[in-house]
Amino acid sequence: MKMTVSKAMVECLRAEGINTVYGYPGAAICPFYDELKTAEKDIRHVLVRHEANAGHAANGFARISGKPAVCIATSGPGATNLITAIATAYADSIPVICITGQVNTDQIGSDVFQEADITGAAEPFVKHSYLLKDPNDVARVFKEAFYIAGSGRPGPVLIDVPMDVQKMMIDFAYPKKCEIRSYKPTGKGNAFQVKKVIKALSEAEKPLICVGGGVYAAHAQAEINQLSKLMQIPVVTTMMGISTFPDDDPLFCGMIGSFGIKAANEAVNECDVLFLVGARVGDRAVSAPMTLAKTTTIIHIDIDPAEIGKNIGTDIPLVGDAKLVLEQLLEKAQPMKHDAWIKQLKAMRSQYKPVKTPAGTVDPKEFVIKLSAAMPANTNIIADVGQNQIWTCNNYKFKKGGRLLTTGGMGTMGYSVPAAVGAKMADPKRPTVAICGDGAFQMSMMELATAVQHGVDIKIVIMTNQRLGMVRELQTIGYGDRQTAVFLDGSPDFIKLAKAYGIDAMRVDGKGDVDKAIDMIVTHKGICLVEVVVDDMFPTR
Amino acid sequence: MKHTISVLVENHSGVLSRISGLFSRRGFNIDSLAVGPTHDPSVSRITIVADGDEHTVEQIEKQLNKLIEVIKVKTFAKDEFLARELMIVKLTVAPEKRSEVMTIAEIINAKVMDVTLTTMTLEICDTYAQLCRFEEIIAPYGIIEMVRTGTVAIEKGSDTLRAKNN
Numbered sequence: 035m036k037m038t039v040s041k042a043m044v045e046c047l048r049a050e051g052i053n054t055v056y057g058y059p060g061a062a063i064c065p066f067y068d069e070l071k072t073a074e075k076d077i078r079h080v081l082v083r084h085e086a087n088a089g090h091a092a093n094g095f096a097r098i099s100g101k102p103a104v105c106i107a108t109s110g111p112g113a114t115n116l117i118t119a120i121a122t123a124y125a126d127s128i129p130v131i132c133i134t135g136q137v138n139t140d141q142i143g144s145d146v147f148q149e150a151d152i153t154g155a156a157e158p159f160v161k162h163s164y165l166l167k168d169p170n171d172v173a174r175v176f177k178e179a180f181y182i183a184g185s186g187r188p189g190p191v192l193i194d195v196p197m198d199v200q201k202m203m204i205d206f207a208y209p210k211k212c213e214i215r216s217y218k219p220t221g222k223g224n225a226f227q228v229k230k231v232i233k234a235l236s237e238a239e240k241p242l243i244c245v246g247g248g249v250y251a252a253h254a255q256a257e258i259n260q261l262s263k264l265m266q267i268p269v270v271t272t273m274m275g276i277s278t279f280p281d282d283d284p285l286f287c288g289m290i291g292s293f294g295i296k297a298a299n300e301a302v303n304e305c306d307v308l309f310l311v312g313a314r315v316g317d318r319a320v321s322a323p324m325t326l327a328k329t330t331t332i333i334h335i336d337i338d339p340a341e342i343g344k345n346i347g348t349d350i351p352l353v354g355d356a357k358l359v360l361e362q363l364l365e366k367a368q369p370m371k372h373d374a375w376i377k378q379l380k381a382m383r384s385q386y387k388p389v390k391t392p393a394g395t396v397d398p399k400e401f402v403i404k405l406s407a408a409m410p411a412n413t414n415i416i417a418d419v420g421q422n423q424i425w426t427c428n429n430y431k432f433k434k435g436g437r438l439l440t441t442g443g444m445g446t447m448g449y450s451v452p453a454a455v456g457a458k459m460a461d462p463k464r465p466t467v468a469i470c471g472d473g474a475f476q477m478s479m480m481e482l483a484t485a486v487q488h489g490v491d492i493k494i495v496i497m498t499n500q501r502l503g504m505v506r507e508l509q510t511i512g513y514g515d516r517q518t519a520v521f522l523d524g525s526p527d528f529i530k531l532a533k534a535y536g537i538d539a540m541r542v543d544g545k546g547d548v549d550k551a552i553d554m555i556v557t558h559k560g561i562c563l564v565e566v567v568v569d570d571m572f573p574t575r
Numbered sequence: 576m577k578h579t580i581s582v583l584v585e586n587h588s589g590v591l592s593r594i595s596g597l598f599s600r601r602g603f604n605i606d607s608l609a610v611g612p613t614h615d616p617s618v619s620r621i622t623i624v625a626d627g628d629e630h631t632v633e634q635i636e637k638q639l640n641k642l643i644e645v646i647k648v649k650t651f652a653k654d655e656f657l658a659r660e661l662m663i664v665k666l667t668v669a670p671e672k673r674s675e676v677m678t679i680a681e682i683i684n685a686k687v688m689d690v691t692l693t694t695m696t697l698e699i700c701d702t703y704a705q706l707c708r709f710e711e712i713i714a715p716y717g718i719i720e721m722v723r724t725g726t727v728a729i730e731k732g733s734d735t736l737r738a739k740n741n
Contacts, residue, residue: 153589154589154592157592157593157596158596158600161643162643165589182643214643215646215738215739216584216585216643216644216645216646216647216738217643338641339637339640340634340637340638340640340641343630343633344634344637
């Protein structure tokens, strides 16, 4: 069918089942926006207030929908603003399609107004990118982009489209399949290696499963839960693997890492076989991986061969899609018992005892624990970055079907509010709470307008301590408490700010109001904001 | 340790920058990189000589393979490949020294490409090590300009590195 490239781009999105896009227009992407207008009944465009947040919103959407999501920006600064979001998606392997406008083909390379080499600039952070110079490539490029973003180890794919190309006429047909000779992600695991894994797990006395974000990428939550239960193998998770196991699962030991819980880290040190599933053993998760590998049998499943052996020596490598590999393992797995080992781990887990906090402040950990008790099982919790992230990760007791979203790899401040907008829109039935600090919130508070404009019912918790708390703690511990550039003086009154956007809000600065605030988060119809006042010296762990 | 790696890539613009960017951002050391077309116009072939231990070369291979446009990567086993590099070198040579330089060139299998009253330009195509030796021998005559292509290599015997078409 004859049509413009812009129209073809819209048709590509439609063919991929895209019903929501996040973006910010500009001159170089106007032809495409003009066509989006025509398709607005099917494809809802959400105007963010900063391009990075379009990327984060798409990130949240992709993680909840389990499929690639789309963000759009114009050329030059619009595109470069997207880079942090692209890098964030790359570090966490989230499938995001980024469409950017580019200056006219004949102007590329001549430093014209709003020109930036975005494919070049974003190269280190994309799974793949395209500069669409030939209008006849549009269908193939979109088909490939969606396939690449969503398959194998997922990741962001960038499509940069010059303005003149957007206006050209082509003969359009969307391909049903795409074949890329140089890209064939592994599906099932090698049968011989699968046998070896079963043997090692069966012979282990103190086996331990470590679940990473790859389990979510492969949609393998059910399979890993089954395997753990059948073989009675205790489980720890990385930050990206949190919520794959309900907190009350008797086999679950918590999050590992430099900010993880003691019981989980001790489990890693004590186990004789460590079974890593979709976890890349980042430096924040395991501080001395090579030492660990000397004393422990390491089994490593990952769909990305490059992750196997990169950070930790592996005894039994197994490349494949976590879901398919776990299915293979489940076929062969026999019921087992590790009662003594499970008992030993259980003894290490301790109940949190709230700390006495100065008057006018709230214990943030206790707040998170109480919030988790009150929220329905299917809640999305979007943790930002900083102390608030660790308080949330270690204390929110996820139930079956709950979901944590956070930026584990890149640690991008300001992620929570826009990602919550995306997550909520991907599945409006799921209650969605963004938890952030007063530092991170001020990096993306402009997105309150986005949520209001589009009626996105998110709840926002801001833990305020007038500090960049995690850096403050770093300075306290590592730099003789010389607190530098961590003071957030000049911050607005967040309650008044929320009200300026027409958002209901309340402040909690003492124990008495905690229940009231939590009740507001649980029952309030529509977007609301709760400020939780926290002591500036409250520890992260 | 030096490793010689052959990489078949899609003949697209931007591929080389993806590959060189990968080496720099992951801290892999390149000694040389040579790229050119192959008998299949859709495929280019890159030969990289890189320095690093086994773990590094394993990561180089794996990270290269992650690039969508990389079709095939092969690190050659020691002594299992044929390698050549081209060097062109311009020397200051006074007329009375010409024959001396020509004798050296002949012995070492270099060719004279150009002569002027004060200079000679030589070419040599050989292994990296042989080129280095040649450079050492002619250096005393005064090298004023030098250019090398970087190593290109192919496997010994009948095995081939080929791109499968869909």
